[in-house]
Amino acid sequence: MDFSFIVVQLISGLTMATFLFLIASGLTLIFGVGKVFNFAHGSFFMIGAYVGYQFSSVWGQNFWLSLLCGGLFAGLLGMVAEFFFLRRIYGRADEGGFQILLTYSFILILDDLVKLVWGTEYKSLAKPPALSGAISMGGIVVPTYNVAVIAIGLAVVVAAWWLLNNTRGGRIARASALDREMLSVLGVNVPMTMTLVFGIATALAGMTGVLAAPLRSVTPGAGIEVIIDSLIVVVLGGLGNFWGAWLAALLIGEVNSFAIVLVPKWATLFSYLVMALTLIFKPEGLFAPRKVRRV
Amino acid sequence: MPSKPKTANTWYLLIFLVLFSLVPVLKTTNYQMLLAAHVLVWGLFAVSFNMLFGVTGMLSFGQALYYGMGAYGAGLCVKYLGQAWFFPGMALGIVLAAVTAWLLGHLIIRVSGVFFTMLTLAFGQLGWQVMFKWYSFTGGDDGVQNIIPPGLFSNKVIYYYLVLALVGASIWFLGRLSASPMGLILRCVRQNPERVRFLGRRVRRNQQRIYIISSLFTALAGGLMSGVDYSIHTDMFYWTTSGHVILMSILGGIGQFFGPLVGAAVIVTIEDVVGAFTEYWSLIIGTVMLVMVLGLPRGLMGEISQLWTRLPGRQQALTTREEGN
Numbered sequence: 001m002d003f004s005f006i007v008v009q010l011i012s013g014l015t016m017a018t019f020l021f022l023i024a025s026g027l028t029l030i031f032g033v034g035k036v037f038n039f040a041h042g043s044f045f046m047i048g049a050y051v052g053y054q055f056s057s058v059w060g061q062n063f064w065l066s067l068l069c070g071g072l073f074a075g076l077l078g079m080v081a082e083f084f085f086l087r088r089i090y091g092r093a094d095e096g097g098f099q100i101l102l103t104y105s106f107i108l109i110l111d112d113l114v115k116l117v118w119g120t121e122y123k124s125l126a127k128p129p130a131l132s133g134a135i136s137m138g139g140i141v142v143p144t145y146n147v148a149v150i151a152i153g154l155a156v157v158v159a160a161w162w163l164l165n166n167t168r169g170g171r172i173a174r175a176s177a178l179d180r181e182m183l184s185v186l187g188v189n190v191p192m193t194m195t196l197v198f199g200i201a202t203a204l205a206g207m208t209g210v211l212a213a214p215l216r217s218v219t220p221g222a223g224i225e226v227i228i229d230s231l232i233v234v235v236l237g238g239l240g241n242f243w244g245a246w247l248a249a250l251l252i253g254e255v256n257s258f259a260i261v262l263v264p265k266w267a268t269l270f271s272y273l274v275m276a277l278t279l280i281f282k283p284e285g286l287f288a289p290r291k292v293r294r295v
Numbered sequence: 296m297p298s299k300p301k302t303a304n305t306w307y308l309l310i311f312l313v314l315f316s317l318v319p320v321l322k323t324t325n326y327q328m329l330l331a332a333h334v335l336v337w338g339l340f341a342v343s344f345n346m347l348f349g350v351t352g353m354l355s356f357g358q359a360l361y362y363g364m365g366a367y368g369a370g371l372c373v374k375y376l377g378q379a380w381f382f383p384g385m386a387l388g389i390v391l392a393a394v395t396a397w398l399l400g401h402l403i404i405r406v407s408g409v410f411f412t413m414l415t416l417a418f419g420q421l422g423w424q425v426m427f428k429w430y431s432f433t434g435g436d437d438g439v440q441n442i443i444p445p446g447l448f449s450n451k452v453i454y455y456y457l458v459l460a461l462v463g464a465s466i467w468f469l470g471r472l473s474a475s476p477m478g479l480i481l482r483c484v485r486q487n488p489e490r491v492r493f494l495g496r497r498v499r500r501n502q503q504r505i506y507i508i509s510s511l512f513t514a515l516a517g518g519l520m521s522g523v524d525y526s527i528h529t530d531m532f533y534w535t536t537s538g539h540v541i542l543m544s545i546l547g548g549i550g551q552f553f554g555p556l557v558g559a560a561v562i563v564t565i566e567d568v569v570g571a572f573t574e575y576w577s578l579i580i581g582t583v584m585l586v587m588v589l590g591l592p593r594g595l596m597g598e599i600s601q602l603w604t605r606l607p608g609r610q611q612a613l614t615t616r617e618e619g620n
Contacts, residue, residue: 037409108581272421
């Protein structure tokens, strides 16, 4: 195993980590602000990828326009789902279970709608021409697109973090995570905030779908694969821990990208293994501060 | 469910057993008996799932793992050791499922709510991945065919009655369990875990127990299914199988002991009728789930019993019922 091989695998692991983190951060955002677990988050990723495919490969549009439209469409769909369906079960007894079941029904419906519209075959999306080459650094050849994805991911993370901490909208989102009632007393439309947060998070998932599409084929049923991986990330990072999720995404991305070369057949099992070990030795998450455990 | 007298549940079970024991006598085709056997097995699966979700409030999205273990225990033993090993294999699968549930329970019952659900899903998918990729041992997605129960039980009618007897006995046992003091504690765990601790009972130990018991009966359902269909397939481990059983329970009514059984009967029937016309089955399932969760969260049986209690002259029963809940 030589040096350039390690670097190439590192980069591919980082790329995967970026995708995982972009999805997991949306999941964390919705969960943090509204105590809603969006089981269908991966399906918005899938919808984004299909809309991107439609714009880019079928209608021959620019990749970046497709990226934007994929994100917009997924975000709008997410807002519709929150506004018309999820909102109806807030505050019901056993809400957590019903949230999962309702979002599970979204997975089933979206999966089949995608099959109805685009069929079951694998679809592919071309990389943008400007980024389809490779960068050579001291004899190590790295695909430009992967580097661009990592950069975009980093930019999105920093921007999201800044927005959450330094803008009025971000303050409202953080406040509604802490105390919804007080926030509504202060005159903020809390339900609308939740719809918007849901829209932003699903738009992020949709854009991730388009970004990931050139590297992995677009298929129906991608939603569930993606949600399980990003769920592992959320669990590893410590529930609702923004930077913990980022580190966990890095860990899972790298573990996956090395395992896929070293033991291709059993590669997919490694992320589960990491999760199981974490649950045994540090159930509150790898990067969470130690808390007093409840009985 | 707790307010319903125990005897009523026993009567329902008896009526149910009599109805299903008539199927081999009244059937016109073998296919009808196969459908009835499917209802029985899925019914057991759904009732044991509901001991977790409806009774204890633990939404597991990974019960397919145990269902598959029961089925593959029987199926792989027949494949490698011969037909006579069908029942020992089924027993082995059930024991393995119980041990796995004990081990996994230690890991995943530490977290609650949605994260419990998601961890059961993740470990369920882990099981599916292993079975799917271990082609040389499990046959991968080709599955195993020709799993015929040995001796007398190779006769479909006799095997049907065996399934009926085992499913009936298991459901009777689970019904007794649900009405027992332990069942009451489990309901308390769902409604208010804090108070269970005040009562000096352990929340996690009770959750662990019911997780093992539910998984054990789920594995029994899986083992029985391998003899009904004569084949096993990795789809039995897939997360959609867990989703299927959740839908049955929700449709029938998670607050009613017999709800999941009714849900299983309805879904197996719809699947049989609609499956012939459309490939977009999950669109239909999804829509049914959406409607049930938003509009009829009590499920079919729950709504019926609600109507029943609202009849004139039964207002008294209604009030005591709501106090009971």
